[in-house]
Amino acid sequence: AQKVTQAQTEISVVEKEDVTLDCVYETRDTTYYLFWYKQPPSGELVFLIRRNSFDEQNEISGRYSWNFQKSTSSFNFTITASQVVDSAVYFCALSEATSGNTGKLIFGQGTTLQVKP
Amino acid sequence: DTGVSQDPRHKITKRGQNVTFRCDPISEHNRLYWYRQTLGQGPEFLTYFQNEAQLEKSRLLSDRFSAERPKGSFSTLEIQRTEQGDSAMYLCASSLWRGPVNEQFFGPGTRLTVL
Numbered sequence: 001a002q003k004v005t006q007a008q009t010e011i012s013v014v015e016k017e018d019v020t021l022d023c024v025y026e027t028r029d030t031t032y033y034l035f036w037y038k039q040p041p042s043g044e045l046v047f048l049i050r051r052n053s054f055d056e057q058n059e060i061s062g063r064y065s066w067n068f069q070k071s072t073s074s075f076n077f078t079i080t081a082s083q084v085v086d087s088a089v090y091f092c093a094l095s096e097a098t099s100g101n102t103g104k105l106i107f108g109q110g111t112t113l114q115v116k117p
Numbered sequence: 118d119t120g121v122s123q124d125p126r127h128k129i130t131k132r133g134q135n136v137t138f139r140c141d142p143i144s145e146h147n148r149l150y151w152y153r154q155t156l157g158q159g160p161e162f163l164t165y166f167q168n169e170a171q172l173e174k175s176r177l178l179s180d181r182f183s184a185e186r187p188k189g190s191f192s193t194l195e196i197q198r199t200e201q202g203d204s205a206m207y208l209c210a211s212s213l214w215r216g217p218v219n220e221q222f223f224g225p226g227t228r229l230t231v232l
Contacts, residue, residue, distance in 0.1 A: 004159075033218045043206065045160070045223035052218065091159050095218065102173050103148060103212065103219045107159030 002027045004094050006108035013082050014116050021077045021111045023092030029053075031097040034068065034075045035105065039089040051075065082115045089113070119143060121224035123209050129230045130199055137195045138227045142211030149192050150221060151184060152208040153177065160208055166192060167214065199231045 003026040013019045025034065036048040049059065051068050059066045063080045079086055089112050093105040122141045130136050142149050148167050152160035163182070164174045168189035178184075181199075186192040196203055206226045212219035 035220075037223075042225065043228075044225045045208065045210075047220055047222065050218065050220060093159075097218065102165060103214065103221070104150065104162040104165060104173070105152075105160070105221060106162070109157070110159050 002029075002094055002096055002106050004092050004106055004108035006090075006092055006111050008111045009109070010112045010114070012114045012116065015084060016081050018078060018080050019082050019113065019115075021079075021090050021092075021113065023075045023077065023108060025073050025075065025092070025094045027094060027096055029096040033095045033097065035093040035095065036066070036075075036077050037091045037093060037107075039091060039110070041088070045091070048077075079113075082113075084115050084117055087113060087115045121209055121211050121222055123207075123224040123227050125227055126225060127228050127230075129232065131232050132201060133198055135195065135197045136199060136229065137193055138207055138209075138229075140192045140194070140209030140211075140224060142191070142209070143213075143222055146211035146213050146222075147189070148212045148214045148219060148221075149186055150210040150212070151192070151194055152210065154206040154208055154226070155204075163194075196229075199229075201231050204229055204231045 005024045032053045034051045037045045065078045067076045089110045091110045092108045124139045150165040151163040154160040166186040181197045184194045206228050208226045210221035210223045212221045
């Protein structure tokens with residue numbers, strides 16, 4: 001069965017610290033996609049990144065970086081030099097490509113990140 | 118603003134009443150998804166449409182729930198005889214489906230409180 005686990009419920013850091021948000025997933029599909037979304041206090045989910053199961057290259061976008069490791073079924077997200085504006089709930093999500101191509105997202109429970117000034 | 122919009126943003130109702138939410142997707146997006154998010158949890162899939170066809174419904178969607186997407190544009194989600202357990206944030210997302218993956222763009226959600 002498909003599942004996404006974000007074991008860290010809440011993380012609190014001081015501004016400029018680096019922080020890593022963990023994501024572990026379970027799927028039987030060989031083709032799948034992983035996503036990270038940010039949910040600020042306003043409530044709207046904001047898309048951050050998508051990776052497919054065939055591409056294990058790490059990706060960096062500004063202060064954000066993602067580490068995808070199929071061997072450990074993990075897709076971790078690191079924010080370098082965190083800022084107060086990074087405070088939000090972050091969700092990891094999974095979409096299985098072979099399950100009828102629904103495109104539906106399976107979300108983890110979310111990690112609340114608080115960045116203090 | 119060309120993003121996904123939802124109306125109303127907040128709804129307070131009494132148990133047993135019917136409520137209807139509306140979602141306007143990004144123009145020309147052919148897929149529309151509904152999710153439900155309860156406090157402290159991630160969103161859970163409810164149903165989705167490709168154009169006007171409803172292609173899948175989650176087990177979470179009881180008989181009291183019905184969704185429509187007439188003409189493949191906006192969608193409505195109706196809950197009949199609301200219960201306190203229906204209190205949640207209802208999120209709508211749309212995507213342009215071209216193949217095995219799609220990026221979903223979410224609306225601001227409708228927060229439902231059932232008293």
